[in-house]
Amino acid sequence: MTYAIETIGLTKRFGHHTALNSMDLAVETGSVFGVIGPNGAGKTTAMRLLLDIIRPTAGSATVLGRSPIAGGAALRKEIGFLPGELLLTGRVSGRSLLRHYAEISGPVPPQRVDELAERLGLDLSRHVRQLSKGNKQKLGLIQAFMHEPRLLVLDEPTSGLDPLMQQEFLQMVREAQHKGQTVFLSSHMLSEVQHAADQVAVLRNGRVVTAGDIASLRASAVRRVYVDITDASADHIRTALSALPQLGDLSVTTGDIIQVTGTVEGHIDALVKAIAPFHVVDLRVEEQDLESSVIDLYAAEARNDK
Amino acid sequence: MTSSFLPLTRRSLAGSWRGLLGWTAGFAAAITLYIPLYSSFAGDDAGFQSVIDSIPEALASTLGFENLSSGAGYVQATFLGLIGFALITIAATLWSSAAIAGEEEAGSLELTLAHGVSRVQLMIESSLSVVLRLIWVMAVSGLLILGLNESSGIEIEPVNILGGILALLGLGVLSASFGLAVGAMSGRRSYASAAAAGVSLAGYVLNSLGNQSADVEWLHNLSPYHWAFGNSPLRDGADWGALGLIYGIAALALVVGGFFFNRRDVAV
Numbered sequence: 001m002t003y004a005i006e007t008i009g010l011t012k013r014f015g016h017h018t019a020l021n022s023m024d025l026a027v028e029t030g031s032v033f034g035v036i037g038p039n040g041a042g043k044t045t046a047m048r049l050l051l052d053i054i055r056p057t058a059g060s061a062t063v064l065g066r067s068p069i070a071g072g073a074a075l076r077k078e079i080g081f082l083p084g085e086l087l088l089t090g091r092v093s094g095r096s097l098l099r100h101y102a103e104i105s106g107p108v109p110p111q112r113v114d115e116l117a118e119r120l121g122l123d124l125s126r127h128v129r130q131l132s133k134g135n136k137q138k139l140g141l142i143q144a145f146m147h148e149p150r151l152l153v154l155d156e157p158t159s160g161l162d163p164l165m166q167q168e169f170l171q172m173v174r175e176a177q178h179k180g181q182t183v184f185l186s187s188h189m190l191s192e193v194q195h196a197a198d199q200v201a202v203l204r205n206g207r208v209v210t211a212g213d214i215a216s217l218r219a220s221a222v223r224r225v226y227v228d229i230t231d232a233s234a235d236h237i238r239t240a241l242s243a244l245p246q247l248g249d250l251s252v253t254t255g256d257i258i259q260v261t262g263t264v265e266g267h268i269d270a271l272v273k274a275i276a277p278f279h280v281v282d283l284r285v286e287e288q289d290l291e292s293s294v295i296d297l298y299a300a301e302a303r304n305d306k
Numbered sequence: 307m308t309s310s311f312l313p314l315t316r317r318s319l320a321g322s323w324r325g326l327l328g329w330t331a332g333f334a335a336a337i338t339l340y341i342p343l344y345s346s347f348a349g350d351d352a353g354f355q356s357v358i359d360s361i362p363e364a365l366a367s368t369l370g371f372e373n374l375s376s377g378a379g380y381v382q383a384t385f386l387g388l389i390g391f392a393l394i395t396i397a398a399t400l401w402s403s404a405a406i407a408g409e410e411e412a413g414s415l416e417l418t419l420a421h422g423v424s425r426v427q428l429m430i431e432s433s434l435s436v437v438l439r440l441i442w443v444m445a446v447s448g449l450l451i452l453g454l455n456e457s458s459g460i461e462i463e464p465v466n467i468l469g470g471i472l473a474l475l476g477l478g479v480l481s482a483s484f485g486l487a488v489g490a491m492s493g494r495r496s497y498a499s500a501a502a503a504g505v506s507l508a509g510y511v512l513n514s515l516g517n518q519s520a521d522v523e524w525l526h527n528l529s530p531y532h533w534a535f536g537n538s539p540l541r542d543g544a545d546w547g548a549l550g551l552i553y554g555i556a557a558l559a560l561v562v563g564g565f566f567f568n569r570r571d572v573a574v
Contacts, residue, residue, distance in 0.1 A: 053573060055570075073422045074422070083417055
């Protein structure tokens with residue numbers, strides 16, 4: 001098994017603040033790997049270390065078989081990077097900016113830029129400072145993808161993109177994977193990476209809380225459920241549901257339409273079967289924000305340690 | 307060949323030509339306004355020297371006005387030592403602080419460095435862009451002075467115009483090198499500006515203080531301004547030793563700046 005990215009005890013401290021705390025990560029060549037975590041978890045710090053924009057306090061990283069510092073400019077030519085905070089300024093057109101990056105990180109196949117711009121619906125003749133946030137993000141994606149690098153490092157790639165463009169982005173990631181490229185991307189929402197990534201690591205306070213394949217992570221995720229029921233008594237419903245061990249934070253209102261809310265850990269199968277006898281007028285299942293999911297995972301790990 | 311020749315310098319120049327045009331006009335205006343006034347204002351027969359003689363000596367020496375009656379003295383006192391020096395200091399301060407620290411504060415440096423560019427290459431190409439712009443405004447200035455040499459009656463030896471321009475360019479490059487180096491080391495535009503303007507201003511002040519009396523004349527030894535102009539390059543020709551010192555220190559500052567730039571975290 002070869003790894004496109006491998007970090008061992010990678011640590012970055014800024015003064016007294018530890019942005020990344022002994023991160024061990026292995027990203028298989030040709031895979032799509034997602035890093036998720038709340039803001040400030042260390043995702044951006046990890047990516048900047050891989051690009052040699054900042055230097056580690058301790059530990060080591062290997063990117064495409066080389067250390068980021070020793071690999072230097074030659075290594076970075078083989079990486080496409082989308083920064084989390086993409087600040088594009090200047091009185092130049094998108095096309096001229098891309099030509100500039102192509103000069104330093106190329107070669108870019110002919111027509112490649114136009115093809116990507118067309119897919120994402122971006123007008124390359126406009127000055128970059130006039131572009132909206134979403135359009136700047138598209139320009140950022142193009143400069144990362146255009147030279148078909150062996151490794152793509154994308155910090156919050158879908159931020160600012162509308163759902164249609166998010167779909168297009170996912171398609172671009174799949175195509176990159178088909179060509180043998182490795183994709184390392186970050187998000188603060190599990191739902192954003194679940195369609196793209198094979199493997200996921202959850203980062204919190206600079207540490208990898210958990211890592212694994214998407215399916216097992218989703219199975220352990222906590223979801224919030226909303227059920228609206230008519231023609232039943234609140235007590236009856238409460239009795240039927242309180243027996244479910246996966247259900248927490250149960251609340252049942254009274255009235256014509258009885259609103260039931262709660263959280264479900266793991267599969268929702270048992271809940272669906274438990275409400276089946278009632279007249280259900282609405283059922284919604286929402287993934288909780290990652291912060292809560294991660295706290296849940298974190299707590300679970302702490303329990304296992306005991 | 308995947309990368310082309312000096313991509314960062316070319317991009318920087320392409321992005322700054324409008325500003326450079328304005329600066330060129332500024333230098334040209336200063337020269338075309340001041341130099342033609344020489345014959346009516348400060349020539350042997352205009353009697354201006356007697357006015358200069360009447361103002362306090364300390365003030366005259368601070369402003370470098372002791373020797374206005376020769377063409378070389380006039381151009382030195384008005385353009386090279388005063389307006390031109392002020393303009394090139396401002397230009398060097400703005401350009402050098404914008405080059406690396408400005409890009410870093412604007413957020414574009416992170417993406418540039420994530421591409422196939424080394425820190426050293428970025429330092430060299432950014433510095434080259436600033437130095438080329440300084441050379442351009444000084445070349446235009448030198449040619450304008452040469453063009454007005456006969457008609458205005460300043461009658462400076464053409465080779466000495468080159469010597470004077472190289473001296474002023476040296477002060478500009480020195481100022482810019484400190485701005486570039488401090489910007490590269492700190493990533494702060496304000497620090498870079500302070501360093502670039504500070505080195506010019508300190509040289510000027512040390513020179514003026516050194517002019518005041520023989521007791522403090524030793525201050526001249528510390529003043530790049532005095533190294534550049536103390537030997538009256540427009541009258542007596544370039545002082546190659548002094549020029550070597552000025553350009554040498556500028557190069558050293560860039561090397562030191564690049565050394566630390568290569569070792570620090572960017573955009574944090």
